[in-house]
Amino acid sequence: MDTLLKPAHTDLPASPRLDPGPDQKPDQRPDPNHADCRGVASVLSRVGDKWSVFVIMMLSDGPKRFNELKRMINGISQRMLTLTLRGLERDGLVTRTIFPTIPPRVDYELTDLGRGLQQPVKALGEWAIEHLSQIEAARTRFDRRNDG
Secondary structure, X not given: OOOOOOOOOOOOOOOOOOOOOOOOOHHHOOOHHHOOHXXXXXXXXXXXXXHHHHHHHHHOOOOEEHHHHHHHOOOOXXXXXXXXXXXHHHOOOEEEEEEOOOOOXXXXXXXXXXXXXXXXXXXXXXXXXXXXXXXXXXXXXHHHHHOO
16 A cells, blocks of 8 residues: 655746846746755655654664564554665664574664654654544545545
8 A cells, every 4th residue: 555645746836036147037036945845755655654764663672573563553564664664763863683593683763863753753652542533534524525
């Protein structure tokens, strides 16, 4: 299932400038107020992904092994967990430690940067739990209105 939290509509219109460069028309220069939107969209895409949220929540109390995470996160496939952990590692939110045992042991743990996400992720999860019945009721009303 694809997530709806993919960066979209990242081409923002440029606002007119009072002092365009000699070779540019005013409407061709990007608005500096929106210069970071694409970068922020990619970060929000990662940290706002439902599986990333679950992984961050599960790692908040310390390191876990892959299969331990898989058992804890209901509904995640092995492939999706692998992709999620790689993405979080790439973004510097999770670290992967390999222990030279037989068989090798691999632990995943939040970095300092990843631990900084614990409170916002926890708040988001608590909000979702608190408002779940209201959201389900709104969905039901919407679906009834739009079925015919």
